[in-house]
Amino acid sequence: MNEIISMYIDDEMTLDDKIAFIEKIRADIFFSDETMGLLQQEKLIRSEVVERLPVLDTGPRFDWKKFFKPFFQPMGIVASALAALIVLLLIYTPHPAPGLITERFVIFKPDVSQVEITGTFTDWKRIPMNKIDDSGYWEIYLNLTQGEQRFVYILDNRYSFADPTMPARERDDFGGENSIFYAAQRI
């Protein structure tokens, strides 16, 4: 057994060990191949086990007193009256509501019993997807607002999975990936 490879991986070598190790690497091609293979494997074993969805930032509590303070200054009263007038005008001027876009999400996962979707458009709440008979496909139609959206699928309540058909991904802070796309009205 070449325990010296593990000592190399785990930083457990004395100077004499290091000398012996380099000599062996030079002399023995099988040994150097094995070292390389174990180093590659080590990268895999030591990679992140879990990933986490971003936790909603609740931030500091909103201070109503501070917010309304300027409104009770003389100029503040005038300004807020003016602003209220503009708001009223806007409300009573007819204008089209900003359109929601219906987007179909679909994923092929025949070997799981549940698929959920979560993303910016669900406030990172999970929404279960519908199984399409026995086809192995799961789908859901969701209404989203126009703009950049990020999301991830969740398999069997435990494993997260970025959409393989979307090239744009983002690494979250925990070693996982979210899919990114731009939701826009199709013509």
Add this chain to the structure above:
Amino acid sequence: MKETYSSFYRAHKDKLFGYLIRLSGDYQLACDIMQESFTRFLERYAGKPLNPSLLYTIARNAVLDDVRKRTQRKDYRELIDDQPPDLEKQMLIREDYRNVLAAMQQLEKTERDILALTVSSNMTYREIAAVAGISEANVKVKVHRARIRLKKILKMEKNDE
């Protein structure tokens, strides 16, 4: 700077979870034992220097206790296994890591334990020897044997696909 309990928690939480899940392969169990270990650690050793080896010893014993209890009586976890995890809800096992975890569960018990400790914590062979109650030379042999076996298992699985 004196290390506070909360900075100690932040520094070791993920590593400890990594160790527990690599050792047990059980997500729910790893969540439970992680919380329990920190609680016990705080209760018994508050005020003393914060020692990671001690934390890992507590966690390791908790896993071993659980395994012992399970073999003694019917597995109560089967009943609650389908429920979604309450604690640390944001944590999910990465898709890519599933077969590594599965392969690790096929290793012999002590070898898995030593390998999980080595790759998850920043401890030296000497510290690991103290946690696991074996000699330092034995740690060296076992960790390497575990790596070689794991390589074989992963290779076999790859060929099966």
